[in-house]
Amino acid sequence: MTLPARMRFGIFLAPFHRVGENPTLGFERNLELIQWLDKLGFDEAWIGEHHSAGWETIASPEIFIATAAERTRHIKLGTGVVSLPYHHPLMVANRIVQLDHLTRGRVLFGVGPGALVTDAVMLGIDPRQQRPMMDEALDVIMRLMTDPTPLTYDGGWFRLREAVLQLRPFTQPHPPLAVASMESPSGPIAAGRHGGAILSLALIGGQRGQVDLKKMWSIAEEEAAKHGKTMRRDEWRLVVPVHLAESREEALANVREGGAAQAYEYGGAALGRHPTFDGPREAFAEHMVKQGNWVVGTPDDLVAAIHRFDEMTGGFGALLVVVNEWANREKTLKSYELLARYVMPKFQGSLVGIETSYNRSVAHSAELFAERTAAVEKAHQTYEQKAGAPV
Secondary structure, eight states: OSSSSSSSEEEEEEEOTTTTSOOHHHHHHHHHHHHHHHHHHHEEEEEEEOSSSSSSSSSHHHHHHHHHHHHHHSHHHHHHHEGGGSSOHHHHHHHHHHHHTTTTTTTEEESSSSSSHHHHHHHHHHGGHHHHHHHHHHHHHHHHOOSOOEEEEESSSSSEEEOOOOOOOSSSSSEEEEESSSSHHHHHHHHHHHHHEEEESSOOOOSSSSSOOHHHHHHHHHHHHHOOOOOGGGOOOOEEEEEOSSSSSHHHHHHHHHHHIHHHIIIIITTTTOOOSSSSSGGGHHHHHTTTTTTOHHHHHHHHHHHHHHHTTTSSSEEEEEEEOSOOHHHHHHHHHHHIIIIIGGGTTTTHHHHHHHHHHHHHHHHHHHHHHHHHHHHHHHHHHHSSSSO
């Protein structure tokens, strides 16, 4: 197995809130979830940026992270992701460095070109230019974070005049960088150029068929070598829809309606990504599980899936659960608790000593119990000899 000795677990919070619900309460549920994960020992929470289409309602991951940081103690908080074409690079760098200080180094810097075409259209951006714009902005941001020399730059869509970050990063040399990767090689190329991590958001299906994760990683490594950087597999994060329950039947029953609603009402109706499934809507969840796109079942099913992902990638370092509200609040929180109790320990080395101790006791239980019995009997005999009468 190529997984790290201590694998990390976290969430990828877009978020997804069904149209018609109170958005203010949706934010509060998201914050309460991160507090719950902090108590359960999850490592990371990545927060998205979106501006349209009704379901994904966080416009500023930085503001959300600042609020979540005040309510938590340990969990790291990442932008998942800042859509760089939508912002001036100097402003992005300043906001992330400020968060780096406010969180005492708990912030993670995730970037991407922007996922929703509707966002780009509203901002007057040609969707075909989003990836080149991201590359240009990211180069400048990393330069600002790592070099205090004033920078003058005339870009294709922004300008800088002797620009410098007056606040240097709290985390040296800069907050950990991660680049979103869907189907195209642009994400791995950008990650490789800067030696950043990869956030793989599409594990199975893509416009050209199944995503070749090993190929994506090799692209990043090749680009990193050109720039004197090194890619680390333990920083590679896979983003996967997961829901757990005590049984597979219960897990599927929990998500059947909510999962289909998100796929058909949001992915299909709002975004044009219509499900390629000919069966009835109520069977869609089972279809996605069979295809391997969703992990819906027991903790053991997720353990098996992680081993499959290990084979698919050649080794990765963290699993991020896509936050969905497919099930009700109680069952959703229970899913994360099951993951923390029964899945995380198997991949973090925390059971090795306990299992070794237990197995040793089982192997020697008869002789150890005989020793205990003899010791108790000896204590009785010693007392009786001194007292002159049996007890």
